[in-house]
Each structure stands twice: as structure tokens, then as C-alpha cells.
Amino acid sequence: MKKIISFSLVLVMVLSVIPQVVFAEAPTELIIHYHRFDSVYENWNLWIWPESKAGTSYEFTDEDEFGKVAVIPLENIESVDQIGFIVRKGDWEAKDVDQDRFIPVNRVNAKNQLEIFVVQGSETFYFDASEIDLSPKFLSAQLIDEKTVKITSSKPIPISEMRSGFSLVDSDGTHLKPAAVSGGSGDMAQNFVVLLEDAITIGKDYVTEFGTYAEVPIDISGIYGTEIFESTFGYTGVLGVSYTKNKTTFRVWSPLAEDMTLVLYAEGLGPVELERIPMRQSDQGVWEVSVEGDLHGFYYTYAFKMNGQDRETYDPYAVAAGVNGDRSMVVDFEQTHPEGWQNDRGPVYEKSNDAIVYEMHIRDFSIHPSSGIEHAGKYLGVVESGTQTDAGTVTGLDHLKELGVTHVQILPMYDFNSIDERQLTEGVFNWGYDPKNYSVPEGSYATDPYNGESRILEMKQMIKGLHDAGIGVIMDVVYNHTALSADSNLNLLMPGYYYRMDDGKFSNASGTGNETASERIMVRKLILDSLKHWVETYHIDGFRFDLMGVHDIETMQVIEKELKKINPNIILYGEGWTGGTSTLPDGERLLKANLSATPTIGAFNDDMRDGIKGHVFNAEEGAFASGYAGFEESVKFGIVGAVFHPQVNYDAVNYSNDPWAVNPSQSVNYVSAHDNLTLWDKFQVTNPAASEEERIRMHMLSNAIVLTSQGMPFLHLGVDFLRTKEGDHNSYMSPDSINQIDWNRKTMYHDVFDYHKGLIDLRKNYPAFRLSTQSAIESGIVFFSSEETSVVSLKDQMIGYMIPKNEALDISETLIVIFNGRDKAQEINLPGSEYKILVNGQEASAQALEKFKGGRLEMPSYSALVLSTEDVFIEGQTNRIATDSNDSKGVSIALIAVLGFVFASAGVLLVMGRQKKKTV
Known part of the structure; x- marks a missing residue:
């Protein structure tokens, strides 16, 4: 009886709580109080997003004794569990703290509001102002070099007190005292530069000590780029997983970790651990352990302690992963080869301008029902053959072959962060410029994102299918930033090292919240090792570097050299600009203005x-x-x-x-x-x-x-x-x-498709459009002018030029190219000759569309004209014709002029006078 009564009481108590939790109304507004110790609130604002929804900027519109206040109305959040927020300056110039923070929606107050209190520089936010300590404290402490530390305080401190009372303390209790303290011209300051009597010891942890101030860990990122740090911790060996059937070795670089443990799992998702295995720290900050047995198909993470906090994360060097990439995977790549993989090779082109690149997104390519592709939105869908629309129009892989492109550039297909691979519902889409695992294929394009082998096998099948069709594969890569900043696996394992920092904040040349510090030895190694993996393991034929201008020149030179060793014909190019300002000087970054440093890397x-x-x-x-x-x-x-x-x-x-x-x-x-x-x-x-x-x-x-x-x-x-x-x-x-x-548009506009197909065929068949040197272009391309003496006298908003035939450059015919950019038809006059019209306003072909004898010709508005002829014209001498362009053949300019005069005297002008005006 007593047990029944107790159970009844518990049941009543539980039921009394349920209405408050389950049936509570969604909050109507969010109130955020923000306190800055420096009282400088100008340009600070909020970025707010309900979970899984787009973000919006909000301003602080009021103030109270605590600081600034923002009141944000909330609508349509019934299905939302938490609301994310970032306190930022301007349009992402800086963030107050680097971590994204989330407010539980069920923490409503009596007025059905979400109300929080945020303090400058603190990751923690509060629901009650009385919980907050606003007493003086150090906001940051960062090493500038081995003997210099920069300190920021929440309140002014007498400089004399900092000289006498401040010190750094290492993990053994050793104190480093100031030799000098600078704080500006006054007696009080909030920003100090402290010169220490002795240098710090690389590899030890340090905290501040000053009176009643709480200790603050020292950020050592200021010395990451120094020679002493790189010589101490620069590691040249293998990182990640080294697999054999008998033993697997795990290595991870984390010099500042206090300990490191390998955590093994049977699956890529789920709470059950198989084993925790301690790792030992070897030279140069590398933690290592070997595990006996065949671990193919096992998943793993690294658990460790950093600055007293327990962390767990996935491997930066992972080459396989489970769903959403949260657990890395051990894989035997020999078991992921499609049939014939050992003989797979991409197309060979001697120079990049022989290539014709077609940019595509895997999902875009096949997801519309008109594609007729079974594996819509997947790797395998890219290489299905025989697909067509209901009208019989060729789609998919056969379209690529029909069009004639030589390479596809595929938007990001490494593992990216923005798509939940567990919920691949209709309409889930992202380009993928938010890297999570640089060297793992994206799971949403695989038929089974839970199985790490599936994405590897199917990406290889796609690449081989393209190669079998004679099409190379260029991979769009995004090494300039990561999807996460402070919470990324890179930053957790080595805080501040992998990113350029600006006064303790993430520099943002990518425009997405951070930028990688490619100039640092271990960042450069990560990028290069990843690129080599894609070339050697997946037979990738080239790379397009997103925001290449974020990367330093030396790193790109190393990439150029090392990848050319593996594949001399590899194609490399990128965006020669950034998405924002960088802490790295312009002269050290591979902007397009600096491309002379990398002669085989191109830019848009x-x-x-x-x-x-x-x-x-x-x-x-x-x-x-x-x-x-x-x-x-x-x-x-x-x-x-x-x-x-x-x-x-x-x-x-x-x-x-x-x-x-x-x-x-x-x-x-x-x-x-x-x-x-x-x-x-x-x-x-x-x-x-x-x-x-x-x-x-x-x-x-x-x-x-x-x-x-x-x-x-x-x-x-x-x-x-x-x-x-x-x-x-x-x-x-x-x-x-x-x-x-929508492949139905190809049916609707098939003439436009045929035009592009013809232009591609033209380019392939005429080497004159693919000259390989600056000198060949300088001497081989002659632009027309509006002068009457020009071979073709151009009208307004016209561009025209010729490429005379030249056996030394493998140009067997003279090409004349003219573009009319006017909104009306314009007439030109061509010298008398035998022309083949290759491109006109409606068609393009490598073969003659029709023949033309010269004379007046009308070009429609917005049109191109390409002609070829056996004759050679001399710009600046109207209608003068030569029979050969090679001085080595002994044809002098004087003889050319005479031949031109004779040709004209023989009746060219008469022919032109009789020729009716022609429209192309």
C-alpha cells in the first residue's frame, strides 16, 4: 500500500510539472542585455538565428544600468528548441567571443520572454544579472614573442602596480616577472605590453597572477609563426591513420594538450564506446598509439584535456568518416576500389588552355525529374549513361560528351558542415563551401551516408566513369577557412594555431568568420597532405582553390611543385582575391597580381x-x-x-x-x-x-x-x-x-546548345585559339582599328582582330574574329579573298557554314563573326594580301606589298564593288 501511495504522489508531481514544460507557449520576444567593460558600444550588434533557420542582424536599441539592450520579437518558433546568437562588430569585423552560443527556448520568464545577460569576452551568458561578477579582471593575455605579453584589463590599473605585482606562472609554479611595462603616456592603463625578465619555455602552460584578479590562461598564438616554435613543433612525418591488416597506428598533432586518448566506436553514430586507449606524446607535439588487429571499419575520435577542459573531437587528418563526419573512420582503401580502378587515368593535356572546363554541382546535375537519372543527386547519378528527357533530349553524362567539354569542375565534394546527412529530405541543399573534413568525401552524395566506405567507393566510381568518358575531374577545394572557428576540431586540438588572429580575434579574409594561416608549417602540411591524398587516392586531375588570395605565395609554390611531381599535367587555378581584409600583407598572398610567382597556377x-x-x-x-x-x-x-x-x-x-x-x-x-x-x-x-x-x-x-x-x-x-x-x-x-x-530547357533552346557545342569544336580544331606563350600572342594577334587603313575598319562598340597563319605556331589558316556589341546591326568591309564563315550570329562550327568572297557584310546586333582564309593581311595597309606569314620562307614585306597591289589591280576592287552586302 505504501508503494502505491508513493507512486501516486510521484505521478501527481510529474503531471503537475508537465503543463509548464510541454504545453508552455513559445516566447514572444528575446531580450538581450550586453555589458562592455570599456563602455564602447559603437557598431556592436547582434546576429540571431532560430535553430536550423537563417540568421538576421539586430541592433541594440535601448540601454540600462547593465549596458545596452536589444528587444527582438519572436515569431514562428514553435518547433524551435534553441536560438543562436553572436555579438559582433559591424558586418563581421569582429566577434565578442568566437563561439556560437545558444539559448534554450524553454527558459522563459514570468512574462513569457527569453531574457539573458551577456558580458564582454565571456562565453557564459546568464538569465539573472545578480549571478554576474563585474569586478575588475583581465580580459585577455597574449604572447607577442617569447619574452613579451600583451594584457587587456576590464578596468584601468596603475602602471606602477602592474610592474610590481604582475607575473606569469607556469605549471610548475615558476614565476616570470616583468622587466618593463608599457601602458601608454598616462599613469593608468587598460592595455599593457609587458616585457618579461626571462623567456617562456615552449610547451609549458602559463597563467596570469595579479593581486585579487582571477588567473587567465596565456594565449601563445603570437609566437606560432616564430622560428623557434616551428623548429620545436614542426612535424614532417605521417599524421592520421596508418593502416595495415595487422596493426593500425594513430597520430595527432596537439602540442598543448595535457593528455590524449583514442576512443574507438563500432559505428559512426551512437553512444556505445568500444574502448578508450591512452596515447603517448612523442617528439614535436605528436600523440601516438598503435592498436593490434584489423580495424577496418572501426570509427574513432580523440578525447583530451586542454586548459583544464575535457574535449573530444574528430581527426583533422581523417580520410573516412561516419554520418555527418563527427567520427573518423579506419578504412582499408584496397576494399573501396571499383572494378578497373588500378588502370584508371584521367585525360592528358599539355597545357591548361587546351582544357575546356564545365562547372557543376552534383545535386544540381541530376535532381530535376527531367534528367531521367535514377541516382538523382548522388555521385552515381553523374555517370549514368543513356539518360534523356521525356522529349528524348540527351542529359547527364551523355550531355557532357555531346557538348565536348574536356573537364568538369565539381563544387565541393569533400565533407562539409551545412547538411545533416541524417535528414536528406527534399530541398536540403548547400553549395558546400563550409569545410568540416578536408580529406573525406561528402556523405549526402552517397547512397548510404552512414557507411564510410560507401562515399569512398561511389566517388571513385564517379571519377572513373568520367575518365572513361574522356572527361577530367577538377575538385573545388576550400582550404582558406573552416565551417567552425573556435569550436572546430583544428582549434580545439591547437587553439589559435591554424588560423590568423587579429588582436585575439579570428581574422576574416574569407568573409565567413575565419581564415587559415597557410604560411605556418603545420597548416601548410595539412593542406598539402590533403591535396596529395585526393590526387593519389582518387586520381583527381586538378584543383580550383576557393579564395586563393587568402593563401600565402610560398604555400602555393610548394603545392605547385609537389603536385606536378605526381601529375605533371595537373590543372591548378583559383580565385585571385579574398572575401575580406587579411592580417597577411598583400605582397605575400597569391592574389592575381602576384601570379608571376606561380607560372602554372591560373586565376579567374x-x-x-x-x-x-x-x-x-x-x-x-x-x-x-x-x-x-x-x-x-x-x-x-x-x-x-x-x-x-x-x-x-x-x-x-x-x-x-x-x-x-x-x-x-x-x-x-x-x-x-x-x-x-x-x-x-x-x-x-x-x-x-x-x-x-x-x-x-x-x-x-x-x-x-x-x-x-x-x-x-x-x-x-x-x-x-x-x-x-x-x-x-x-x-x-x-x-x-x-x-x-531543368533539362527541358535544353529541348527549348537546343539551338543555343548547338552554338556552344560548335564553339567548343571550333576551339579544339584551331590551335590559334590556344597559343601557349606571351610572345606568340604579342606577335600573333593583330587588333583591328577604326582607321580606314585597317584590314577591317571597325565601327563603334566593335572588337576585331586577326591571327595570321604561321606554320611555326601550327596555324594553317588566317583567322578573323569580330564582335559587335551594339544594339543594332553594323556593316563591315572585308578584303577580297576566299573565306570560310565558321561562326555567325546563329551558328558555330569547326567546318565552313558557308563561303564568302569578301566585300560588305552586315553583322546583327550582339553577334560574333569568325572567318578563316588562306591569305595573310598586313594591318595598316588596306587590302594588302600576303601568301605566307613566315619571314623564314623568304617573303619580304616589300614583296607582300607588291603582291597586294597586283592582286588589287587584277580586279579585287571590281569584285568588291559587284558583291552585294551580306548579312551573317
Whole structure:
């Protein structure tokens, strides 16, 4: 009876609580109080996001005795468990603390509000102001070098007291006293530079000691780049997992960890541990342990203590992982080879500008029902053959072969952070520029994200299938930042080392919250080892470096040298800019202006891009291909592959006052990519009054310029049939309805597809469009002018040039290329000769579309014209024709002039006079 009564009482008590917890109303508003010790609140604001939803910026609009106050209305959060917040300065100039913080939604007050109190520099936030200690304290303490520490206090302190009372204390109790203290010109200060009597000992932990102030751990990141630190802790051996069937060795670099334990799991998800195995610290900060037996298929993490706190994280050197990449995996790669893998090879190209690159996203490529692809959105879907739309239009892999591209550049397919691989519901999408595991394939593209082997095998199957189709694979890599900052596995294992810091905060040249310190020896090693892994294990044919301008030049030179040893034909290029300011000087970063330091690494030609279509960030601003004047020199800059050419006026180029390429292969020529508006959407904004037919011509003209220019051409998936994202300029997490490729558009605009296909065929068959040196371009490309003496006298908003035939350059015919960027047809006059028209306003081909004898010719608005002839013309001498361009053949300029005069006298002018005006 007593047991029954006790149970009844407990049941009543539980039921009395349930209404408060389960049936509580969602809070109506969030109130955040913020206290800064320095009382400087200017430009500080909040970034708020309900869990799994987009973030929004909010300002502090009120103040009280505690500090500033923000009142934020909350709507539609019934299904939300917690709300994330960041206190930031400006538009991500700085963060108060680096960690993301989350407020439980069920912590409502009596007014059904969420109310918290936040203190400058403290990770902890409070629900009651009375819990907060605002007494004087040190906010930060950071080493500048081995004998100098920078201290920031919450309140002013007499400099004399810091000299007499401050010290650093190591883990053995040894005190390091100041030799001098600087705090500015006054007697009191909050910011101090303390010069110590003795240098610290590398590898020991230090804390502050000063009166009643609480001790603060010393941030040693200021000495990470010093020679003494790198010589002490720079490790050149193997990190991560070294697997054999009999034994597996685990190594992780973490010089500051107080201990390290290997934690083994049977599965990539779940609470059950198999075993915890202590690791021992060997030389240079590496922790190591070997485990007997065959561990293929086992999962693992590292558990350790750092600054007195227990941590657990995944391996920075992981090459396999479980679902969401939270546990690393031991794998026998021999068991992940598809059939024929040992003989797999990518296509070989002697120089990068022989390649024609097509940028694609794995999910975009196949997720639309019109693709006819079974494994929609997966690695395997990329290489299904025989797929087509209901109308019979070729899709997928066969489309790539039909179009004729030589390489695909695949948006991030390493393991990224933004997608929950456990909930791959319809519409879950991200580009993937938020790295989590640099050397692990992304799980959401695998048929089984829970099985670490599945993603490895299926990525290999995709790569082999592309290689079998004659198509190379370029991997989009993002080593410039990580998805997480303070909470990343890199920062947990070695706080502050892997990132550039600015006054104790994460520097942000990536624009995403942090930037990696590639110039540091162990960061450089991580990047290089990861790249080698992708080349050697997955047969990757090239890399596109996201925000390459964040990386230091020396690291990129090492990458260039080491990857060329493995594959001499590997293709390397990237974005020659950053997403924000960096603590590393411009002269030390691989911006496009510094590309002469890496002659086989290319950069995207944004000068040409915006010269053709208009500024990417000013949506309504058009350029040459859409009828806007003044962009001719920027387009010519791209035509010559960003190398020097005497006929380019560099003062009139939009962004670069000088050529930045030393050879044309370094210029990646393009008008559209995953970023910003698609080319089709751009012209709808820049030319809203234009007809669809006119915008199609603008579109075709744009890539006619790209595919006939010197350098490496780059095309955006679907650009060949007018891809649209419905005006979404930043679709990185937009749903499939925005990002997917609607293959029905290929049926609708098959003539546009045929035009691009013809341009690609033309480029492949005419080496004149793929010159390999600056000298060949300087001497081999001759731009026309508006002068009457020009071989072709150009009208306004026209660009034209010729490439005379030259056996030494493997150019068997003279090519004439003209672009009309006007919104109306314009007439040109060609010297009398026998021409093959290869490209006109509607068609493109490597074979003659028709023949032309010379004379007047009308080019439609927004159109390209390419012709070939056996004759050679001399610019500046109207209608003068030569029979050969090689001085070595003994043909002098004088003889050319005579031949031209004789040819003209024989009736060329008569022929031209009788020739009717022709329209192409």
C-alpha cells in the first residue's frame, strides 16, 4: 500500500510539472542585455538565428544600468528548441567571443520572454544579472614573442602596480616577472605590453597572477609563426591513420594538450564506446598509439584535456568518416576500389588552355525529374549513361560528351558542415563551401551516408566513369577557412594555431568568420597532405582553390611543385582575391597580381568577366555584350589571356592596370559561375526592355568571346541552354527549385546548345585559339582599328582582330574574329579573298557554314563573326594580301606589298564593288 501511495504522489508531481514544460507557449520576444567593460558600444550588434533557420542582424536599441539592450520579437518558433546568437562588430569585423552560443527556448520568464545577460569576452551568458561578477579582471593575455605579453584589463590599473605585482606562472609554479611595462603616456592603463625578465619555455602552460584578479590562461598564438616554435613543433612525418591488416597506428598533432586518448566506436553514430586507449606524446607535439588487429571499419575520435577542459573531437587528418563526419573512420582503401580502378587515368593535356572546363554541382546535375537519372543527386547519378528527357533530349553524362567539354569542375565534394546527412529530405541543399573534413568525401552524395566506405567507393566510381568518358575531374577545394572557428576540431586540438588572429580575434579574409594561416608549417602540411591524398587516392586531375588570395605565395609554390611531381599535367587555378581584409600583407598572398610567382597556377579573369556582361555585384550594370559602351579594352584584356599586348590600353581595363599573367594558361576566362546571377538572369536585369531573341544573342556572344579567347575557357553548368535561377544571385542554400538543372530547357533552346557545342569544336580544331606563350600572342594577334587603313575598319562598340597563319605556331589558316556589341546591326568591309564563315550570329562550327568572297557584310546586333582564309593581311595597309606569314620562307614585306597591289589591280576592287552586302 505504501508503494502505491508513493507512486501516486510521484505521478501527481510529474503531471503537475508537465503543463509548464510541454504545453508552455513559445516566447514572444528575446531580450538581450550586453555589458562592455570599456563602455564602447559603437557598431556592436547582434546576429540571431532560430535553430536550423537563417540568421538576421539586430541592433541594440535601448540601454540600462547593465549596458545596452536589444528587444527582438519572436515569431514562428514553435518547433524551435534553441536560438543562436553572436555579438559582433559591424558586418563581421569582429566577434565578442568566437563561439556560437545558444539559448534554450524553454527558459522563459514570468512574462513569457527569453531574457539573458551577456558580458564582454565571456562565453557564459546568464538569465539573472545578480549571478554576474563585474569586478575588475583581465580580459585577455597574449604572447607577442617569447619574452613579451600583451594584457587587456576590464578596468584601468596603475602602471606602477602592474610592474610590481604582475607575473606569469607556469605549471610548475615558476614565476616570470616583468622587466618593463608599457601602458601608454598616462599613469593608468587598460592595455599593457609587458616585457618579461626571462623567456617562456615552449610547451609549458602559463597563467596570469595579479593581486585579487582571477588567473587567465596565456594565449601563445603570437609566437606560432616564430622560428623557434616551428623548429620545436614542426612535424614532417605521417599524421592520421596508418593502416595495415595487422596493426593500425594513430597520430595527432596537439602540442598543448595535457593528455590524449583514442576512443574507438563500432559505428559512426551512437553512444556505445568500444574502448578508450591512452596515447603517448612523442617528439614535436605528436600523440601516438598503435592498436593490434584489423580495424577496418572501426570509427574513432580523440578525447583530451586542454586548459583544464575535457574535449573530444574528430581527426583533422581523417580520410573516412561516419554520418555527418563527427567520427573518423579506419578504412582499408584496397576494399573501396571499383572494378578497373588500378588502370584508371584521367585525360592528358599539355597545357591548361587546351582544357575546356564545365562547372557543376552534383545535386544540381541530376535532381530535376527531367534528367531521367535514377541516382538523382548522388555521385552515381553523374555517370549514368543513356539518360534523356521525356522529349528524348540527351542529359547527364551523355550531355557532357555531346557538348565536348574536356573537364568538369565539381563544387565541393569533400565533407562539409551545412547538411545533416541524417535528414536528406527534399530541398536540403548547400553549395558546400563550409569545410568540416578536408580529406573525406561528402556523405549526402552517397547512397548510404552512414557507411564510410560507401562515399569512398561511389566517388571513385564517379571519377572513373568520367575518365572513361574522356572527361577530367577538377575538385573545388576550400582550404582558406573552416565551417567552425573556435569550436572546430583544428582549434580545439591547437587553439589559435591554424588560423590568423587579429588582436585575439579570428581574422576574416574569407568573409565567413575565419581564415587559415597557410604560411605556418603545420597548416601548410595539412593542406598539402590533403591535396596529395585526393590526387593519389582518387586520381583527381586538378584543383580550383576557393579564395586563393587568402593563401600565402610560398604555400602555393610548394603545392605547385609537389603536385606536378605526381601529375605533371595537373590543372591548378583559383580565385585571385579574398572575401575580406587579411592580417597577411598583400605582397605575400597569391592574389592575381602576384601570379608571376606561380607560372602554372591560373586565376579567374574578372576583368574580362565584367567587361563582357557587367559588374557582378551591381546587377543593373551591363557591359560590352549587352550594348554598353566603354568596355572594349577590358574584353581585349581577356582575349589576349591577361598577358602583355601592345594594342591593349591597360589604363582603360576595369580592374587591372597591368597584365597579371605571364602566360595565357593562367587566365581562366568566364562570364558566369555558381556565384552571382546566371548569365541569362543577368541580361534580364541589365536589358529588361530587350526581347528574348536579343538577350539570347547577348548570351551567345558572351561565350563566343570566352571560347575564342586565349587562356582556359570556363563554362557554367546549363549556360549552354540559358540556365536560370529565377534571379537568385546567391543560391548557396536555396532549394532545388532554384538550383536544379531543368533539362527541358535544353529541348527549348537546343539551338543555343548547338552554338556552344560548335564553339567548343571550333576551339579544339584551331590551335590559334590556344597559343601557349606571351610572345606568340604579342606577335600573333593583330587588333583591328577604326582607321580606314585597317584590314577591317571597325565601327563603334566593335572588337576585331586577326591571327595570321604561321606554320611555326601550327596555324594553317588566317583567322578573323569580330564582335559587335551594339544594339543594332553594323556593316563591315572585308578584303577580297576566299573565306570560310565558321561562326555567325546563329551558328558555330569547326567546318565552313558557308563561303564568302569578301566585300560588305552586315553583322546583327550582339553577334560574333569568325572567318578563316588562306591569305595573310598586313594591318595598316588596306587590302594588302600576303601568301605566307613566315619571314623564314623568304617573303619580304616589300614583296607582300607588291603582291597586294597586283592582286588589287587584277580586279579585287571590281569584285568588291559587284558583291552585294551580306548579312551573317
